[in-house]
Amino acid sequence: MQAYYFYQQPNDANFYVQKQIGTQPAEFIWVDCRREDVIADAEAWQQKIFTLTGLSINEFHVRDILNLEHPCVFDTLEDYDLLIFRKLITPNDDISLSEPSEQHERLFGLETSPIGLIITSQVLITIRETGNRALENYVQRVETIVTRKIEEQNNPRKLASSPLDLALRLLNSVIDDYLDLRVPLTKRVEYWQQALLQGNQRFKKWHQLLHENMAFQQIENLCEEQIEALQEFRDDVIENYQHIKGRKSAEKQDIMLVRINDLCNHIERIQSHTIRFRNSIQAAMDLHFSAISNQTNENMRILAIITAVFAPLTLLTGIYGMNFESIPGLKSPNGFWIMLLLMAFTTILLIYYFYRQHLVGRGEKSVIDLLAQQHRDQRVNMFWFLDYEPIKQTMKEVSKLTRFK
Known part of the structure; x- marks a missing residue:
């Protein structure tokens, strides 16, 4: 578990970040947690979160966060909002799951891993698996920014101005990694096309091809779940933006809605790629x-x-x-x-x-x-x-x- 405190200089619209509490109160706090931290002792973890942020997390939400098979969902309480977002494991990730998977799934990265985000106007808590490169790269970027001088922290890119802004940036880095799957997915589609449409040997890999089709179907279902969760998140931003935007956040509601819509568009692109790939395999089967x-x-x-x-x-x-x-x-x-x-x-x-x-x-x-x-x-x-x-x-x-x- 590591905490980052975001401050705002007097007479300056930009934010800067530190790893310890400064002389002035922080505008908002980002607490990055690994799933192992919660599994080791859930009650002690809740107590640490309460000490750092003053936020009491519902026990049922803790169970949802610890559930590896929990689907994408958005839930809201009076104190905070909870977003569970499932991430496709890309070839760059080093996430080790407890349950064994099919070899072709491990090879091309069609497994998923949950990410929990707890959002308030002053706190962002992320719970992730160890080896999630998208979030780890973002954490390393923040670590690099912390070592800089205050006047250089917003160069060349400005820091997030609210927990909502930071959560959208993290989700954007997660979803952008999906585009890296287009190359391995294209290769595996070409492999099945070649196996079905040429060669003198009889095609016998029907069991693997069935799993392949099911894997593509799972990606489509995952994209639908993600879009539904983000749409519920968007509705909450429209209705309760004043409660989650942060005390001094200058970001307008329209900008946040545009960012959420952009995330949905990226997911729809992945869904359309998956549908096109699955149709290509089906066409190859029909030709076979x-x-x-x-x-x-x-x-x-x-x-x-x-x-x-x-x-x-x-x-x-x-x-x-x-x-x-x-x-x-x-x-x-x-x-x-x-x-x-x-x-x-x-x-x-x-x-x-x-x-x-x-x-x-x-x-x-x-x-x-x-x-x-x-x-x-x-x-x-x-x-x-x-x-x-x-x-x-x-x-x-x-x-x-x-x-x-």
Whole structure:
């Protein structure tokens, strides 16, 4: 647990920060806590918080903060507001969770970790996991600012002017880390596309692909929870801004609302990326099943052609294999060779007929082979597949019809 005291110089609109109580009363206090501090002794932690801030935290809220599986939620009491915000664990984080997770989730960072924020007009309390790089980087930045001289602390960026302002800055640093997930998510989408759309081996990773789809669905649900919690937070700012803005905060209500809306827009961007990635995987699955169906139809077509070619030969051998004493050509020395020539002629005639009907030698084995013939030096993925000429023509016709309507 570490506390930072924010002061304001006389005749100066800027704030500065210290790690100890100064001669003048602090405008507001930021208490940064790790989850281990609360787990070790919750009652002692509550007593320390009361000694530092004079704030008594509800026992049920302490339980919510300690719950690793608690969803995103916003709650308000007469003394303070509570915001529990779940953070996606990015590859840069070093958060160790107690429950084991799937290997692909650990690799690409689709797990989440809760962050608790307790906000009043004079106090901000954050409860986080050890290894949360977004908040730890912000704490290190404040630690660096503390070592500077007072006149240099607001260069090049001004310090927060209220607990609400500081909370929004922390949330912004947390949400901005989400954009780092676009690269690993894009790579894993390309991996599944390549596994589904190319390769001679049979695709067998359906269990992992199911978990993949569920992971994307969990991200979408998480984004919805975060947006709902921030919208409730925004409503509370609209209704009770005077009680949470701080005693000397110069930030206007409209600026705070713009910042909250900006946070919601960032989350919506992550949600749209996730939906687009999941749709890409679903499209690859549809193409995979279409290719399998096309391959099955091709195999059945080949078998049908073979059956049609050998049916007349079976008929002839069946007729001349009957046990009768008098059969035309039975005792002829050239009957056997005449029959072989007749069967060969029948086979060639049928194959020529099937070829003229485009049933032999003019079909493609599968959709994957068709794509590979046009892009031999490229890996199969959804980005250049959209440049496939028949699909481009279809999209042009659809756009023309849309403009016409």
